[in-house]
Amino acid sequence: MDNHSLARVLHEIADVLEIKGESVFRIRSYRLAGESIQTLTRDVVEMIRRGEKLQEVPGVGAGIAAKLQELVATGHSSYHEELLAEVPAGLLELLRLPGLGPKGVSLVWRKLGVTSAEDLEKAIADGRFRSLPGMKEKKEAKIRKGLEARRRIQRRFLLPEAEAVVARLTRYLEGHGATRVEAVGSFRRRRESVGDLDLIVLGDARALSEAFVAHPDVKEVLGHGDAKSSVVLASGIQVDLRPFAPESLGAALQYFTGSRDHNVRLRERAVRRGLKLNEYGVFHADTGERLAGGTEEEVYAALGLGFIPPELREDRGEIAAAEAGTLPRLLEAAEVRGDLHAHTQESDGRDTLEAMVQAARRRGLRYLAITDHSRAIPSPKRGLGMDEARCLEHLARIRALQQAVSDLRILAGIEVDILPDGRLDMADEVLARLDVVVGSLHSRLNMEREEMTARVVRAFENPHLDVWGHPLARLLGKRDPVSVDLDRAIEAAARHGVALEINCQPDRLDLPDALVHSARQRGVRFVISTDSHAVHEFDNLRYGVDQARRGWLRAEDVLNTRDTQDFLAGLRPPAA
Ligand SMILES: [Zn+2]
Numbered sequence: 001m002d003n004h005s006l007a008r009v010l011h012e013i014a015d016v017l018e019i020k021g022e023s024v025f026r027i028r029s030y031r032l033a034g035e036s037i038q039t040l041t042r043d044v045v046e047m048i049r050r051g052e053k054l055q056e057v058p059g060v061g062a063g064i065a066a067k068l069q070e071l072v073a074t075g076h077s078s079y080h081e082e083l084l085a086e087v088p089a090g091l092l093e094l095l096r097l098p099g100l101g102p103k104g105v106s107l108v109w110r111k112l113g114v115t116s117a118e119d120l121e122k123a124i125a126d127g128r129f130r131s132l133p134g135m136k137e138k139k140e141a142k143i144r145k146g147l148e149a150r151r152r153i154q155r156r157f158l159l160p161e162a163e164a165v166v167a168r169l170t171r172y173l174e175g176h177g178a179t180r181v182e183a184v185g186s187f188r189r190r191r192e193s194v195g196d197l198d199l200i201v202l203g204d205a206r207a208l209s210e211a212f213v214a215h216p217d218v219k220e221v222l223g224h225g226d227a228k229s230s231v232v233l234a235s236g237i238q239v240d241l242r243p244f245a246p247e248s249l250g251a252a253l254q255y256f257t258g259s260r261d262h263n264v265r266l267r268e269r270a271v272r273r274g275l276k277l278n279e280y281g282v283f284h285a286d287t288g289e290r291l292a293g294g295t296e297e298e299v300y301a302a303l304g305l306g307f308i309p310p311e312l313r314e315d316r317g318e319i320a321a322a323e324a325g326t327l328p329r330l331l332e333a334a335e336v337r338g339d340l341h342a343h344t345q346e347s348d349g350r351d352t353l354e355a356m357v358q359a360a361r362r363r364g365l366r367y368l369a370i371t372d373h374s375r376a377i378p379s380p381k382r383g384l385g386m387d388e389a390r391c392l393e394h395l396a397r398i399r400a401l402q403q404a405v406s407d408l409r410i411l412a413g414i415e416v417d418i419l420p421d422g423r424l425d426m427a428d429e430v431l432a433r434l435d436v437v438v439g440s441l442h443s444r445l446n447m448e449r450e451e452m453t454a455r456v457v458r459a460f461e462n463p464h465l466d467v468w469g470h471p472l473a474r475l476l477g478k479r480d481p482v483s484v485d486l487d488r489a490i491e492a493a494a495r496h497g498v499a500l501e502i503n504c505q506p507d508r509l510d511l512p513d514a515l516v517h518s519a520r521q522r523g524v525r526f527v528i529s530t531d532s533h534a535v536h537e538f539d540n541l542r543y544g545v546d547q548a549r550r551g552w553l554r555a556e557d558v559l560n561t562r563d564t565q566d567f568l569a570g571l572r573p574p575a576a
């Protein structure tokens with residue numbers, strides 16, 4: 001079992017305890033342990049094999065350590081299974097819907113007999129849901145939206161989870177003699193989520209296929225053969241394995257990396273040139289002579305094209321650009337020099353200001369903006385966000401810390417709520433003293449398009465606003481993007497010099513890649529920000545860079561690839 005699967009079990013234990021209404025303290029201990037295992041850089045399985053103490057993992061006490069030992073040894077936890085037997089399985093999924101919460105789940109289960117998302121949809125449709133105490137129209141609308149989003153994202157996996165599966169299977173297959181393992185498809189194109197995984201391997205096809213279907217994570221074998229094997233893992237993700245010979249590797253990588261539309265265009269191009277293109281190579285249509293296949297570069301060259309990076313293979317004009325030699329030189333993660341969005345314990349961050357600054361230094365960043373929340377942030381915890389007085393105190397602490405740090409510029413900032421009427425949730429005199437102001441939507445996300453557009457355009461008129469944070473406020477699989485007239489919003493952002501954020505949180509990836517691509521030629525600037533709430537989240541940078549690359553961005557399109565001085569000079573140009 002990988003760390004993700006172990007963490008999932010701990011979270012599920014916490015979920016069931018919550019539905020059952022057990023002690024908050026117990027629930028939280030499982031949550032904390034789950035979170036720390038999810039973000040652990042080492043394999044728990046490996047730690048156990050080496051006889052290391054799991055109690056050294058933060059949040060893992062003796063009781064949870066024993067459950068992890070049992071999970072790794074036997075593949076299941078008896079405590080987890082006992083708990084699951086006490087509540088219908090569908091309730092766990094309901095818990096993930098925004099708006100319902102454990103109390104709500106418990107209520108719809110006990111009063112209405114609802115045990116699945118489908119049941120809940122029915123109970124909403126026939127009005128029974130509304131008859132429950134506290135379930136008002138607004139709440140119902142929120143839950144209905146969550147149910148719709150769930151239908152759309154069903155059976156898709158976010159990149160970190162997919163990466164964990166790929167890393168684990170790669171190690172395993174290499175241990176069974178594979179000389180090369182490549183994950184292709186939408187994973188290699190770095191789409192924001194993936195439906196299933198395709199692996200291409202070099203090595204002994206028979207032996208690798210046998211080993212693959214026998215992997216301990218496999219729940220179901222859908223097909224098994226030398227050319228292709230398909231399995232479903234315990235986590236629900238389908239993985240296909242395709243062994244190839246080295247002379248076809250490039251053609252196979254090209255063919256299975258897709259997208260469908262990109263491949264259709266390439267095949268049409270091949271036909272026009274009297275060629276045949278398939279997963280084994282590029283051939284003369286008449287003579288059958290092999291012209292290319294070993295590398296992708298060769299395959300594209302045989303079609304008269306320069307190499308097209310996987311992230312661009314979406315049929316958004318990349319083939320014409322490759323032919324003309326005008327493909328952009330895409331942004332690289334190493335070119336990003338600063339991070340413009342990070343939280344500390346001052347609001348909802350897990351770590352201290354000092355720890356965040358040290359982590360940014362270790363990553364080699366030249367500047368870091370500390371952007372804790374303003375007071376309007378909707379939160380169960382009262383007083384989570386800063387008012388003016390606290391913001392100024394925080395500013396003073398940041399300036400003081402700078403005295404002790406010479407190799408990183410600490411920018412004093414804020415993630416200020418864009419209030420429903422478009423004002424910013426902080427006095428202008430305070431905003432004026434900060435280095436970076438990120439404005440974000442966190443409340444009234446269901447506003448009508450016209451009203452929402454007016455709201456953000458008004459926010460951009462505030463001369464202190466530098467960055468529009470996670471513009472569409474979506475959460476993948478949980479919350480749809482807000483409805484806003486992006487043409488007008490982007491035009492206003494460009495006019496006022498407000499940069500658009502590409503948020504690197506794997507469940508946000510907001511602005512989405514397609515919108516980055518369409519916005520990029522409209523004179524608007526971008527920043528890439530991790531929105532880190534803990535030191536390890538600086539690692540999420542690459543996910544945002546992936547999306548920027550999918551949007552065709554170059555280093556010069558992104559403000560925080562600049563040096564500190566250049567960056568500060570470019571951040572807030574004098575009002576037009
Ligand atoms: Zn935010």
Ligand SMILES: [Zn+2]
Binds near residue numbers: 341415531
């Ligand atoms: Zn944030």
